Amino acid sequence: MRKSLPFALSKDRSFFDSLGDWMGDVLYDELPEKGFECRDEQIFMAYQIEQALKEKNVLFAEAGVGTGKTIAYLLPAISYARYTGKPALIACADETLIDQLVKEGGDIYKLQKTLGLDIDVRLAKSRDQYLCLKRFEEAEKVESDEWIDDISFSIPDGVYAQGSMIAVHPYGERSDYPTVSDEDWQKVNYNSIMQCSVCDLRNRCGQTLHRSHYRKSTDLVICSQDFLMEHLATKESREREGQLALLPEVSMMVLDEGHLLEYAAQKAMTYKVQATTIVQLLERLMVDGVRERTLYAMEKLQDDHELFFDQLRDDIVASNEDRKRINKSKTLLTYGKQLIDDVETLMEEFVFESEMYMIPEYELNMAEEYLEQYEASLRIFIAQGDAVDWLEETDGEETLVIMPRLITEVLAEKLFSKKLPIVFSSATLSVNKDFSYIAYSLGIRDYQSFSVPSPFDYEEVMKIYLHELTQRDKTARVQQLLRDGEQTLILFKSKQAMLNFKAELPLMERMYVAFEGDRELSAIVRDFQQGTVKTLCSYHLWEGLDLPEEALTRVIIYDLPFPPQDPLFDAKRTFAENPFEEVELPFMQLRLQQGMGRLIRTSNDHGDIHILLNEDEQKQRAAFENIVAVVPEIK
Numbered sequence: 001m002r003k004s005l006p007f008a009l010s011k012d013r014s015f016f017d018s019l020g021d022w023m024g025d026v027l028y029d030e031l032p033e034k035g036f037e038c039r040d041e042q043i044f045m046a047y048q049i050e051q052a053l054k055e056k057n058v059l060f061a062e063a064g065v066g067t068g069k070t071i072a073y074l075l076p077a078i079s080y081a082r083y084t085g086k087p088a089l090i091a092c093a094d095e096t097l098i099d100q101l102v103k104e105g106g107d108i109y110k111l112q113k114t115l116g117l118d119i120d121v122r123l124a125k126s127r128d129q130y131l132c133l134k135r136f137e138e139a140e141k142v143e144s145d146e147w148i149d150d151i152s153f154s155i156p157d158g159v160y161a162q163g164s165m166i167a168v169h170p171y172g173e174r175s176d177y178p179t180v181s182d183e184d185w186q187k188v189n190y191n192s193i194m195q196c197s198v199c200d201l202r203n204r205c206g207q208t209l210h211r212s213h214y215r216k217s218t219d220l221v222i223c224s225q226d227f228l229m230e231h232l233a234t235k236e237s238r239e240r241e242g243q244l245a246l247l248p249e250v251s252m253m254v255l256d257e258g259h260l261l262e263y264a265a266q267k268a269m270t271y272k273v274q275a276t277t278i279v280q281l282l283e284r285l286m287v288d289g290v291r292e293r294t295l296y297a298m299e300k301l302q303d304d305h306e307l308f309f310d311q312l313r314d315d316i317v318a319s320n321e322d323r324k325r326i327n328k329s330k331t332l333l334t335y336g337k338q339l340i341d342d343v344e345t346l347m348e349e350f351v352f353e354s355e356m357y358m359i360p361e362y363e364l365n366m367a368e369e370y371l372e373q374y375e376a377s378l379r380i381f382i383a384q385g386d387a388v389d390w391l392e393e394t395d396g397e398e399t400l401v402i403m404p405r406l407i408t409e410v411l412a413e414k415l416f417s418k419k420l421p422i423v424f425s426s427a428t429l430s431v432n433k434d435f436s437y438i439a440y441s442l443g444i445r446d447y448q449s450f451s452v453p454s455p456f457d458y459e460e461v462m463k464i465y466l467h468e469l470t471q472r473d474k475t476a477r478v479q480q481l482l483r484d485g486e487q488t489l490i491l492f493k494s495k496q497a498m499l500n501f502k503a504e505l506p507l508m509e510r511m512y513v514a515f516e517g518d519r520e521l522s523a524i525v526r527d528f529q530q531g532t533v534k535t536l537c538s539y540h541l542w543e544g545l546d547l548p549e550e551a552l553t554r555v556i557i558y559d560l561p562f563p564p565q566d567p568l569f570d571a572k573r574t575f576a577e578n579p580f581e582e583v584e585l586p587f588m589q590l591r592l593q594q595g596m597g598r599l600i601r602t603s604n605d606h607g608d609i610h611i612l613l614n615e616d617e618q619k620q621r622a623a624f625e626n627i628v629a630v631v632p633e634i635k
Helices: 015-033 040-055 069-084 095-102 107-115 133-142 146-154 206-214 225-240 258-268 277-283 292-314 330-356 361-383 407-416 436-442 471-482 495-504 521-529 567-574 579-596
Strands: 058-063 088-092 121-124 220-224 253-256 271-274 388-394 397-403 422-426 448-452 462-468 488-491 513-515 535-538 554-557 607-613
Touching: 015 040, 015 069, 015 107, 040 058, 040 069, 040 448, 058 069, 069 088, 069 107, 069 220, 069 253, 069 422, 088 095, 088 225, 095 107, 095 121, 095 220, 095 521, 121 206, 133 146, 220 225, 225 258, 225 407, 253 258, 258 407, 258 422, 258 436, 271 277, 271 361, 277 292, 277 361, 292 330, 292 397, 330 361, 361 397, 388 567, 407 436, 436 579, 471 488, 471 495, 471 554, 471 607, 495 513, 495 535, 513 521, 521 535, 554 579, 567 579
Parallel strands: 058 422, 058 448, 088 220, 088 253, 121 220, 253 422, 462 607, 488 535, 488 554, 513 535, 554 607
Antiparallel strands: 271 397, 388 397
């Protein structure tokens, strides 16, 4: 049901005139009367967003920490949603930040309590954040540890009972299982192989129930940027197949920590071929009664796939980066062409198998869908066109990743060509108030922008220390710093860098440090906020983490966050006239600003930032000393 506007409309005033009056009353009077600070920067931001809504433009809204960005965009977003009859979409940088936005005591909660607003806010999480009943049933046959029982007991009784699902509430979110490790969760969650459209349990699945729930929102739908990009990447194909798009039509978008949208787009708009997936998938089809010709075709595809990956490993350029370059040999390309022939042969045999009914329909449909994507991926890979490809580890498996073209073109076509108001909100979108790097990275030509500073007096509450030392001595320096028991966040430029640090840390000291990936991330953050964990190591939490006052009093930047030397960034460097100035430097500066921004979140915060610099990083001091909030001291 459509909700009424939080202010009255009249015939002689437009919606935007009335919205401006109401926001002025709220920000100048109502909120300050209830104990909120009246912040000029916040008010300015709210009116800039109102202008972007009126003109249906892209807006880069850079506002320093403590501005109150969330309230500044919530007021116009909720009003515009009710005016248009379509919800506003807020896309956060990751799943952890979604939970923070809607937590009790957060800004949405505060607005509801303070203004008496009944805000209809619903979460649309990425598909891998939900339990897959099919995969859970398979895992339950082989897993005997306590975590599988915890999940089993959480599934509502009505899921497997005959009859209506109306009484069953949405269930099966990743955040419902805080003690389950990422590694175990990846055994039971949705993954891209699962074909929901042909699954006999799809109407009883928690993901389906959640999707039905959030589509009915009248005010706000909150999702991750990954999920937004997956929605855009699959929208046309889903509609062709008679399915609903993953997200509903919206009136406007807010991209919270919007500088990360490029990476979400890269993740969603790629093809992936894993080393063992196709082997396991076809083994499930090798049941009694399958024709000999089909069995032979499946075995040949499995064997040739293994030969392809063996050669792929030989063609990898050795490096410590997560994304490995591939020098495509003639042998590798020959194997790729053979695999395409194998797939076409097998698909022909599946036509006959579908009439025999020996292979379960769901398994056969799932295999056919996967093989179509597999073949499309290989055709792009062997074409030697402008695609970017690499080998990485995804969910514990070797994965060939193929990005058909630079995502600037895709985003321009699928998102920024629409007349839809889109607000990028972050404390760091520019380098010295120049927004050209982010605009160029996303393919945005026409936009509005502004930058307002933080209201905090950083000189009074924060110190920055530079530690000049060798790379070898960094772990020992961190150990020294941690001896005082301060609540410390350590940020690494990559997962591998964090794992190297973990390996160097003595076993006894490692027990008192939480590492990203050991458990569900929001559960680790909760323990850290409550003080049961004193040190948190992460390679993702450069942005978005909001831990006020004594919950975080020290940030250690273990290494300067320059982009990796990998195929994806190599492609960006290729298109740049000066790769260091246009790619390397602005990426590092933006990420460093984000990392330092984790420390001071409220007017009551205080603490220290320690930046560890090896010999090469020391040469880059001039590149970041002009963007830090206070003059750093040398330790």
